Amino acid sequence: MIKINVDMDKCQHYxxxxxxxxxxxxLNDDDKLEYHATAEDSERDNVQAAIDVCPMQAIFIVD
Known part of the structure; x- marks a missing residue:
């Protein structure tokens, strides 16, 4: 499992x-970001891609 953190103070919900x-x-019905704080290891590449495209650099994998 990988642990994910989003700095919601930085996140602009793009x-x-x-x-x-x-x-x-x-994105929920109010267009606010929601996320799972943990994900299967098989999602690591996708989460890393999300980190790379985040314009606010608000997403982190917690080791």
Whole structure:
């Protein structure tokens, strides 16, 4: 399992992460980001892609 953290003070809810890792990130009905704090190891590449595309650099894998 990998642990994920999003700095919600930085996050502007652009949703780019949703396109890269839809099993981990989603925008709710109010267009606010929601995410799973843990994900299967098989999602690591998708989460890393989400980290890379985040314009606010608000997503982190916690080791």
């Amino acid at each position: 949703g780019q992460c949703v396109f890269e890792a839809p099993n981990v990130f989603r």
